[in-house]
Amino acid sequence: MEILAWVLVVPIVYGAVRSIEVRISRSDRQLARVERKLDLVLEHLGLQEHDPRLGEVIELLRSGKKLHAIKRYRELTGEGLKEAKEAVERLG
Numbered sequence: 001m002e003i004l005a006w007v008l009v010v011p012i013v014y015g016a017v018r019s020i021e022v023r024i025s026r027s028d029r030q031l032a033r034v035e036r037k038l039d040l041v042l043e044h045l046g047l048q049e050h051d052p053r054l055g056e057v058i059e060l061l062r063s064g065k066k067l068h069a070i071k072r073y074r075e076l077t078g079e080g081l082k083e084a085k086e087a088v089e090r091l092g
Helices: 002-045 052-062 066-077 081-091
Strands: none
Touching (some): 066 081
């Protein structure tokens, strides 16, 4: 009797899990499309989205400590020197 229960339960559970995976995948694709559209709108308006963690970097930059700002940016983001320098220059 237990084997019969497993034979019935396993396909039902598998179907439910698969259905959830499909929904998540569909939601991920929809979210990616919305993010791309929002990026285009921000770019068109000339606006930049700032990471809230970068407030310290912006303050360092405003106080004339560009090298410290680049170093802190690298610490926060893990970016390389060139990428961090370019990003900090865009922030300024």
